[in-house]
Amino acid sequence: MSSNGPIKITGEEEIAVCMCMQSNHWPFCDASHHTLAGSGDLGPKLVTLDPNKTYYLCGCYRTKNKPFCDGSHEK
Numbered sequence: 289m290s291s292n293g294p295i296k297i298t299g300e301e302e303i304a305v306c307m308c309m310q311s312n313h314w315p316f317c318d319a320s321h322h323t324l325a326g327s328g329d330l331g332p333k334l335v336t337l338d339p340n341k342t343y344y345l346c347g348c349y350r351t352k353n354k355p356f357c358d359g360s361h362e363k
């Protein structure tokens with residue numbers, strides 16, 4: 289999958305999803321939110337996953353179902 293298409297993950301029980309849109313590893317938090325002045329509530333959102341399932345995470349920032357791919361990269 290390309291850098292703009294979905295990111296396939298499996299075997300994960302929990303991920304920290306970036307909510308500040310500053311991460312260099314979107315959709316994962318890379319702690320960049322600590323560099324934002326007044327970032328207050330902009331820390332990561334913890335999302336629980338089933339490690340037995342495969343998930344496709346958004347790689348293009350355009351999903352309306354963050355952090356999951358909703359096909360918006362194809363539009």
Ligand code: FES
Nearest residue numbers: 306307317320321
């Ligand atoms: S880098 Fe965006 S929430 Fe942590």
